[in-house]
Amino acid sequence: MQAPTAFEERLQEAHAREDLTTCLALLRYADFACPVTDAAARGDEPVAWATFPGADRVWVAVYTSAEAMREATGDAVRHFRILSLVELAAGWPDPRWGLAVNAGLEPSFLLEPGTVARLAVPTLEQDLAAEPDSGLPIVQKVLEVAQIQELLGGGPPRVSGYCHHALDVAHIATPSVLADALLQEDALTSEGAVNLLRWPAIGPQLYRTPYGGVDEAGRTAVAGWVIEEPPFAGMGLVPNAVETIREYKIDGIGLPHGAEIVELAADGEERVQARYDADHGRWLMVEQS
Template identity: 90%
Template sequence: MQAPSAFEKRLQEAHGRQDLTTCLTLLRYADFACPVTDAAARGDERIAWPTFLGADRVWVVVYTSAEAMREATGDAVRHFRVLSLVELAAGWPDPRWGLAVNPGLEPSFLLEPGTVARLAVPTLEQDLAAEPDSGIPIVQKLLEVAQLQELLAGEQPRISGYCHHALDVAHIATPSVLADALLQEDALTAEGAVNLLRWPAIGLELYRTPYGGTDEGGRLAMAGWVIEEPPFAGMGLVPNATETIREYKIDGIGLPHGAEIVELAADGKERTQARYDADHGRWLMVADA
């Protein structure tokens, strides 16, 4: 393949010297051309994942550029949508499917689903290793009213279930939009607000990225550790194809000093309701809340 871009030239060079680590790093941050049929481009049919059946699994097809796509298809495919790896992961159709990058060209790559998930959504430990100056990540959990009352009443609270990366929803200032993005509409209060438990993720190994599937076969295909009921996607993201929100599974972790309960009101303003005093094992209500 003639390299039509600087990115593809770097990818070719890394592949030529058999530097798989660099290849995967380049692919992690790439934008891909995902083929779209003429009918879908006209709006006559729904956009579907372009696939082919291999010897052991179905493969989703993407290319590293529009030029690569046209070269591989003999100019038969003209339309495409641009997707990053994390956007591909957010809408991933099946935990058993893999990703074929540049099939029919050189270089090309076949990435198993577990590889796609781990490239698209690294663990918190890997994130910090890649960007050591980024500091301790902040995570948060949407609370239903009953959970809020239980949290405030308990001593030395421990948190289990799922939380998400606060940075990924920092742009959302509307409670209903946030609840919809996290598929937690029942967290809305009668006043149209949501309550958030927010805290620094101290002890990153306790915040495990939930790779897996909805059954044992899906878990094995993803080389993961979690089995959950649908709509769980097993790619380390909230199962909402229109969002890219990283989530983490936690099991009985203690809250650190300074954890906060924050109300995001219907007017879009955040109001801190309480802060956790780990020294005394109690919540301190904020006077102006």
């Protein structure tokens, strides 16, 4: 590779000493130049993934810099978009496809889809191990009115299904935008609000990252464990190419003390409706001023 960047020099050094762990760690936080055709750059056609066929799968081609891309393509490709690994995973086109980093250059890397998913979206346990002082993560789940009534109806509250990392949507203050980002437009109330169940994720091993696919082939391709109907992405993220929102699959999780039912109102204000008191096994309604 000619005139490598500082990042590429570190990647070359790690590769030269056969330090695959460091190579993968560097790639996890890298930004990639993703080729764009001249026609797409002009707006004459949609932006598509640059791919090439391999012996056992299709590979998505990306590069660690614009210079690397131009060198590898003989300067035939001039346009590109910059995406991080998690952004690539959010819009991943097919769970059977792999990621080719710097194909045609030295060093280059071929990452199978399961590796892409796990590098881009580690499990909640891995996130906490990497940042042990970050505190308990907060997760949340969109609630329909009937689900609120069920939670408040008595008995120890338990939840199943999918929840998402609250930090990943903290920047969204509009109910309709949040519902759209989570592909849950039906959750909007007649007043244009969204109701959320929010709680600290105690016991991170109970919050499993849903690697998988929409069929057996997709699940096997990412070495996953979940099969869901489309638009399930299987990369550990809500299937939304614009927002990167980590999601988790849970099964009968008991809610901890301090769990809250929150209304995100149409005016963008959050109002806590109820708070769970685990000491007394009941929900305490919060008076609104």
